[in-house]
Amino acid sequence: MKFGPKSTVVAVLTASALALTACGGGSNNGGGADAAATALTLGTLNDVRSWDPAQAHVGHLLQPYQAVYDSLLLREPDGKLSPMLATAWKYNDTNTVLTVDLRTDVTFSDGAKFDAAAAKANLDHFKKANGPQMPQLTAVSEVKVVDADTVELNLASPDPSLEYYLSQAAGLMGSPKALETEGIKTEPVGSGPYVMDKASSVKDSQTVFNAREGYWNKDLQKYTKLTFKILADLTARTNALVSGQVDATLLDPKTGKQAEGAKMILASNEVDWQGFLLLDRDGTKNPALKDVRVRQAINYAFDRKTILDQVLLGQGTPTSQPFGKASGAWVEDLENKYPYDPAKAKALLKEAGFESGVTLDVPTYSGIESLLAVLKQQLADVGITLNIGAALANTFTSDVASQKYTSLYFQLFQGEPWVAINQMVSTKALYNPFKNTTPELQAKIDAVQTAGTEAGKAAQEVNKYVVDQAWFAPLFRINQMYYHNDKVNVEPQVQQAVPSIYNYSPAK
Structure with a gap:
């Protein structure tokens, strides 16, 4: 592990061999193996306008991006930050230097390697792409690669939210070969647990993903197929849940009564x-x-x-x-x-x-x-x-x-x-x-x-x-009225309208 100088206003990200064990997610056993023949279908309110990770939003609009893009930090259901592509991180005494180790065993779906250069490419791209969450990196004035596995984020001032943002839109990592290309707007290229099935996806109707072979963290890859059905209308979402077209979706107090009458399960969250x-x-x-x-x-x-x-x-x-x-x-x-x-x-x-x-x-x-x-x-x-x-x-x-x-x-x-x-x-x-x-x-x-x-x-x-x-x-x-059927277990995500995709698992 390498830590940057404490006297400068920078955040440092360093890749190390510790990445292989620090997250506990490098093994090939766990949730993924148990869910070998399962599919999950979620009813969502909006389709993604662009799959460029720099255009990602938050709340219910973050969820689809999580299917294909890992983030630097993983936000647990209770809000605790855990390792993901980053495995350890530490601030200096003045909270102006954040030192973070990165995994060294991760590749993107196009074969490109995740490393310090890839992290810099994503952070730079996020800052200049004018996406809806661009202010998340306002405090970052410069990103510089120090060596093959170290990048520096120069901070104009301390930002108590930076770690949180690195688990959100700002932390999503796409393939550096695909960033700033036209192709990534319609077909995402990330290191996440799923890859888009473009042939089965229909704009403003449904987006289909298949489990990515060789994904580094099988514990987060609990389904072989993941589908987002775009259902902007509240009544349509209610009917889709009750009829079994979707396994989970966001409703409201009134439609929730209909869902409860059909034995749907409420996972509420303020x-x-x-x-x-x-x-x-x-x-x-x-x-x-x-x-x-x-x-x-x-x-x-x-x-x-x-x-x-x-x-x-x-x-x-x-x-x-x-x-x-x-x-x-x-x-x-x-x-x-x-x-x-x-x-x-x-x-x-x-x-x-x-x-x-x-x-x-x-x-x-x-x-x-x-x-x-x-x-x-x-x-x-x-x-x-x-x-x-x-x-x-x-x-x-x-x-x-x-x-x-x-x-x-x-x-x-x-x-x-x-x-x-x-x-x-x-x-x-x-x-x-x-x-x-x-x-x-x-x-x-x-x-x-x-x-x-x-x-x-x-x-x-x-x-x-x-x-x-x-x-x-x-x-x-x-209360956010999030309902699901008895085929799936769902854990609400604190401060988020819908759960992160990692919070779903097949019911035993």
């Missing part, structure tokens, strides 16, 4: 939170939102438990905080920070000088119309008018960034603390378009960035701040 993003906290366009008492009044206006039970059939947990339990930033005392208290909401509005009323303008989107109607009524009960505007457009991201919305009812991912902060709290966050901050908050954010393994604990202070200041009005963490 991945996102839903609620109001009170974006204009400086009152730039909506002066009322500048007053923390108004934002707090909005929080006190909602009977979260009743709304959850009536609209989402109880599938979730009421909450007053935007950080999830698995992030490490969750604080038990914040869970019911804003209990249902219409009288207190009215008193806060009066104290703030808005007794005559406050107006919130929010867009709508498919599937939340009935929920918004309930929220509109509860806000009206305390003197707040909810104006429901036009539906979100395909320009949504740019609309948010351009401060089109002063408030937004939305559903956000409860990710790792640094991921979540840069999604919704920091001045770089998409969901902080008005760039709201204070010196106190920025100091807390800076503490998270340099906290290393204690990032979750440090992020608790960020969580306390934004909850106390009512930056948001969270209502509940919602």
Whole structure:
């Protein structure tokens, strides 16, 4: 094992012979041998637009890429990071140098060898390909091959999420011979457990994969055939599961009742939170939102438990905080920070000088119309008018960034603390378009960035701040309703809408 100099701002990846045993996955026995004649069919919402690994997304959109591309690190169902193409890794004292050993016994499906040069080619390609997750490597300023089995990632600043990202889109490794070619857009070339059966695959209908011969980790290769059926329509997914066309798929509370009636099995997982993003906290366009008492009044206006039970059939947990339990930033005392208290909401509005009323303008989107109607009524009960505007457009991201919305009812991912902060709290966050901050908050954010393994604990202070200041009005963490039949065992993946492909196995 080779470790880089601790005084430079770099991350180093080194291949070594230790790779043969460190992951425990080099043997040819295990799950793959037991599943010699099995097939798995999954119902998914979208087809892959490009098989270039630099165009990979996250959540349910990451799953198909896992079939053909190994990642540098493997994220276990509980969120723990384990070896995959990398076998060991270590930060220096300042969390600016990450040293990682790579496997030396891996090849891509086109015969190319996985080594330091291949890792550099992928990381460089990811940074310049302008994919949907390109920000995952924002902190990396340069990638350099030191020798045949060592590359250096020069970091402009510490990034507590880097290891996590190397288990996600940024860590996917494709064949260096195929990168930047037209062919990889339609036919993936990776080192993963499966290879695409292009003759059996139909765009926007189904993608079929066969187990790759000689794959280095048979414990992760549990099926001989893997099929993704693209079923964007919720009813179509429900019918496909109940009729046996697919073995597992993502549903919702209402269709879940039909699945349960057909003896399907629920693997639930709280991945996102839903609620109001009170974006204009400086009152730039909506002066009322500048007053923390108004934002707090909005929080006190909602009977979260009743709304959850009536609209989402109880599938979730009421909450007053935007950080999830698995992030490490969750604080038990914040869970019911804003209990249902219409009288207190009215008193806060009066104290703030808005007794005559406050107006919130929010867009709508498919599937939340009935929920918004309930929220509109509860806000009206305390003197707040909810104006429901036009539906979100395909320009949504740019609309948010351009401060089109002063408030937004939305559903956000409860990710790792640094991921979540840069999604919704920091001045770089998409969901902080008005760039709201204070010196106190920025100091807390800076503490998270340099906290290393204690990032979750440090992020608790960020969580306390934004909850106390009512930056948001969270209502509940919602269950991802993932159903499967009795032919397959499924383990949910923390902070992910659908399980990673490694979490499925044939039922005994």
